[in-house]
Amino acid sequence: MTATSSDVARLAGVSRATVSYVVNNGPRPVSDETRARVIAAIQQIGYRPNELARNLRTKRTFTLGLIVPDTHNSYFSEVARGIENIAFEQGYTVFLCHSGSNLIREMQYVNMLQDQRVAGVIWIPGTVDFTPYHKLKEYGVPAVVIDRLVPDEVVPAVVADNYQGGFLATTHLIDLGHQRIGFIRRHVDMSHSQGRYDGYLSALHAHSIEIDDNLVVKGGFTLDDGRRAVKALLELRHPPTAVFAYNDTMAIGGLRAAHEAGLNVPNDLSIVGFDNIALSGFTCPALTTVHLPKFEMGQHGTKLLISLIEKKESPGDLLTPLGVKLIVRESSSIPPNGDPKRSN
């Protein structure tokens, strides 16, 4: 059916070895005259080398595995884009694996990827269980973790600088004149949450604002969690004038709670959230968002992984924290509150 190197060899009147040397530009030299004949034959029959066969022979592939918890929010798809961007550039193709934040499925994919003998894996953990990473190590597959730090272990990872983001966001609110700033964190304390919280504390400290524990609310991560958290904050004797939410979904939930309480955002209450969950290109005008460099994180992680695969020195430190961009208001936003009405 499909042409093989034997077909090319026969047509060009050379051996299969020579075809290989032409295709791979080595490892042995080929005379210009022969090379031209081989290339002509390749084009004539539309020969494409079988990657499966060469991978089997060379015991090396140019495929990567990408395991993500989900992709229906912009976070993971942006990261995936960054990953695929570098992978393509370096001649790798990537297997896309959605774990759905399910450990069992993560493990299934780890096995499937090992079966394919991928050169390396980029893993965005979906749970707090790091067994998938250890299994990869057991298989001898290089792996890079994105977005989470493995506790008590030094592992190649790319994480955003959540501390810096928390600091920036809080400072932004302070610069706006706020002194009572609420913070909504996660229940299960993942490294992000802690970093953002630490940044929050530092910013308050730097401006000699005393910390009020009543302003810190622990809650899940959903829209409704955010709504409840802000509701609780607004019911305090001394409610905050601004809120910093762990993520943008909760920020939106907070926005709803504010509306329900008859408050206008941002006039009566400023809300800031990280953009890792809900929002994509379009930003809710009333909210201020801390933008994570998702695409860049994907790029960085892939560079790191490939350097690991190719046994180069890793680029700089293994842990590559990335900055965050604080964007006060998206340029594509819509004016926050109603403009003067026009009579119909």
Add this chain to the structure above:
Amino acid sequence: MTATSSDVARLAGVSRATVSYVVNNGPRPVSDETRARVIAAIQQIGYRPNELARNLRTKRTFTLGLIVPDTHNSYFSEVARGIENIAFEQGYTVFLCHSGSNLIREMQYVNMLQDQRVAGVIWIPGTVDFTPYHKLKEYGVPAVVIDRLVPDEVVPAVVADNYQGGFLATTHLIDLGHQRIGFIRRHVDMSHSQGRYDGYLSALHAHSIEIDDNLVVKGGFTLDDGRRAVKALLELRHPPTAVFAYNDTMAIGGLRAAHEAGLNVPNDLSIVGFDNIALSGFTCPALTTVHLPKFEMGQHGTKLLISLIEKKESPGDLLTPLGVKLIVRESSSIPPNGDPKRSN
């Protein structure tokens, strides 16, 4: 390094053939006693069959290629999720390929996927050029097109029912009492645009509303295109009271134009848009959105592709139009206009 079937065979005291029969449950029977020994050996050394080798031998893979124009909007990532969902279920893994709406890159990926001898390809065209599809056919690779119809050719494809969507959206506006409804279409007329436009016309016709060509504006597809289009509509002697935009990005642009003109949306001007570009889980409260069944489209396409690969009868017709969901207002939306202020 990694264990092979020979290692298993040696340990279990059987031949490599027997190991194969155990791993594949056939094609020859194996006695229970032998099978048990083989399985024990497999587990003991953590043997994983090399997919590369078995694919080479059987001349068949369980990998699919997925070529998408981009993934930083929810449209493609939702479709990708649907695809991967079915693929996993059927034992396939998928190569993710971002073409960036670039024909050259699409062709490069077509070649890379052929090199990997993928069993089939799902392609979401990024341009109006269908050469990638024809190249796949030339390679003998089954392919399914998602979201676009190939002109003048019958090709396995999954498309949303844009006509139905256009009809629903327009009917919705009519039910709201609108009689003058603007329509913003695309410049380069792709099949979506035409379908949505036809639906618009039908709905008007069904309610005996006369068609006013002045209310139909042709424009690109970006936020700013939408803004300009609505601006133009509002400057008409008889401006529309409602607008139906080809996509949600343009709808958002229209929202801005309305604000700039001092109009309140949806009170003074209703806007409806398809959700294929900008919005993800979070919907802009002032807008009404026609939701495309993205996840389901991905699922459908993959089922179709696999049935093609496995030479089953294709499920029903090759062209599988899907319905659309009209959602009047997202439950997660925020009240459109400012509520009564609270004194600070």
Add this chain to the structure above:
DNA sequence: ATGAAAGCGCTAACAG
């Protein structure tokens, strides 16, 4: 019910 052996398409060491 199992073993021996051939060969998938390719690369690379061995020969000239």
Add this chain to the structure above:
DNA sequence: CTGTTAGCGCTTTCAT
């Protein structure tokens, strides 16, 4: 500079 050959790890016909 090029041809011959051995095998990568697996499946499957041929034997027994």
